[in-house]
Amino acid sequence: MLIGVPKEIKPQENRVGLTADSVKTLVSEGNELIIESCAGVGSGFTDEDYKNAGAKIYQTAQEIFDISELIIKVKEPQKQEVELLKKDQLLFTYLHLAANKELTVGLMNSGSTCIAYETVTDDNNRLPLLAPMSEVAGRISIQAGARSLEMTNNGRGILLSGATGAPPANVVIIGCGVVGFNAALIAHGMKANVILIDQSQDRLDELKTYFNNEVTAVISSPESIEANVKDCDLLIGGVLVPGAAAPKLVSEELVSKMKSGAVLVDVAIDQGGCIETSKPTTHADPIYLKHNVVHYCVTNMPGCVPRTSTISLNNATLPFISNLAQKGLSSALGSNKNFLNGLNVMSGKCTQQDVAKDLDLDFCKPDKLIA
Ligand SMILES: NC(=O)c1ccc[n+]([C@@H]2O[C@H](COP(=O)([O-])OP(=O)(O)OC[C@H]3O[C@@H](n4cnc5c(N)ncnc54)[C@H](O)[C@@H]3O)[C@@H](O)[C@H]2O)c1
Structure with missing residues (x-):
């Protein structure tokens, strides 16, 4: 298969769809690889690295989109990329469509086939291609939150760990999946006082055991969220309803009751955000600042550590890309229900039920199209 990798063009996005090692593997499997010049520089891969791995270097995104059968990216296509997509071309990348009707309709109109990393599942109903970036984003959330709590950044002037005679910060984490666990790991490691809120008691029990009862675990309800968010120094939003827009669990009224200079990091912003006052940054x-609360709502958090993120992401995506290139679309997705769950748009139709529902679009069952 002819596989193309354009340079990412979302602001400050330095990740790249394929590492030089992944290119080498795909070339050895009989594929032809084309990479846009300088696509990997931000992640530590030069054009020379890609050439040595067996790829050809093209100067523009247009050339890559013109001839590739399969496009591998990281972030959702930007407007000018949507315009370059062709009928029946395969696109495999993060899409996060439930929060973006314009993009969804643009992809449907392009006639391309779009598979989203974030809705591919595994046998335990987990999201193996979202998990590596959720791990990174969860870890960054505490780093970013700690910096934002500094007074020079409009924060409360609180050190997460506290200090001798001064108490640690209260960190509330809503949604304790991959993001939430990794945020807790770093916050706990930094000696903050960690409060976990999730709708799953089993998950809370699992994490309490993991952290030797050194964190507080609370079942999610409007009341428990209000009681804990009001008094926190740092709030992390990490909820997910797979495929759907994030539920707004923290209202603007509650944000207005938070302490002055408190910080919130809405990691779920790529699915629309779980805090009412969040908007993408x-x-x-x-x-x-909103209601004197510092809001950090970056939609591509792992993009600031591209060397770590690109390698971690490729580790998870490469087996799926190999499979798709070797078997072709119908066989790769038709023989694997988990991979089929990644299909979001095909033949001008929306094939993700939650996306269709959230965006008020007609839903088409993916197996109908693949068959
Ligand atoms: N901003 C970024 O750069 C970035 C990067 C990676 C992931 N994300 C986003 O972070 C979010 C979390 O991803 P994840 O991989 O951790 O998901 P996950 O599925 O592993 O975890 C989500 C958790 O939310 C919990 N949850 C759902 N509804 C809830 C509710 N009403 N109250 C409390 N908890 C609830 C679930 O029980 C689950 O434990 C997603 O929206 C994802 O797209 C953002």
């Missing part, structure tokens, strides 16, 4: 301008 970028690494160039990551924070804003």
Whole structure:
């Protein structure tokens, strides 16, 4: 298969769809690889590295989109990329469509076949291609939150760990999946006082055991969220309803009751955010103040550590890419229900039930199209 990798163009996005090692593997499996010049520089891969791995280097995204059968990216296509997509071309990348009707309709109109990393599942109903970036984002959330709590960044002037005679910060984490667990791991390691909120008692029990009862675990309800968020120094939003827009669990009224200079990091912002006052920000301008609460809502958090993120992401995506290139779309997705769950758009139709519901679009069962 002819596989193309354009350079990412989302602001401050330095990840790349394939590492040089992944290119080498795909070439050895009989595929032809084309990479846009400088696509990997931010992740530590030069054009020379890709050439040595067996790829050809093209100068523009247009050339890559013009001839590739399969496009591998990281972030959702930007407007000018949607315009380059062709009928029946395969696109495999993060899409996060439930929060973006314009993009969804653009992809449907392109006639391309779009598979989203974040809705591919495994046999335990987990999300193996979202997990590596959720791990990174969860870890960054505490780093970003700690910096935002500094007074020079409009924060409360609180050190997460506290200090001798001064108490640690209260960190509330809503949604304790991959993001939430990794945020807890770093916050606990930094000696903050960690409060976990999730709708799953089993998950809370599992994490309490993991952290030797050194964290507080609370079942999610409007009341428990209000009681804990009001008093926290740092709030992390990490909920997910797979495929759907994030539920708004923290209202604007509750944000207005938070302490002045408290910080919130809405990691779920790529699915629309789980806090009512959140709006997407970028690494160039990551924070804003609302009700005197510092909001950090960057939609591509792992993009600021591209060397770590690209390698970790490729580790998870490569087996799926190999499979797709070797078997072709119908066989690769038709023989694997988990991979089929990644299909979001095909033949002008929306094939993700939750996306269709959230965006008020007609839903088409994916197996109908693949068959
Ligand atoms: N901003 C970024 O750069 C970035 C990067 C990676 C992931 N994300 C996003 O982070 C979010 C979390 O991803 P994840 O991989 O941790 O998901 P996950 O499925 O592993 O975890 C989600 C958790 O939310 C919990 N949850 C769902 N509804 C809830 C409710 N009403 N109250 C409390 N808990 C609830 C679930 O029980 C689950 O434990 C997703 O929206 C994902 O897209 C963002």
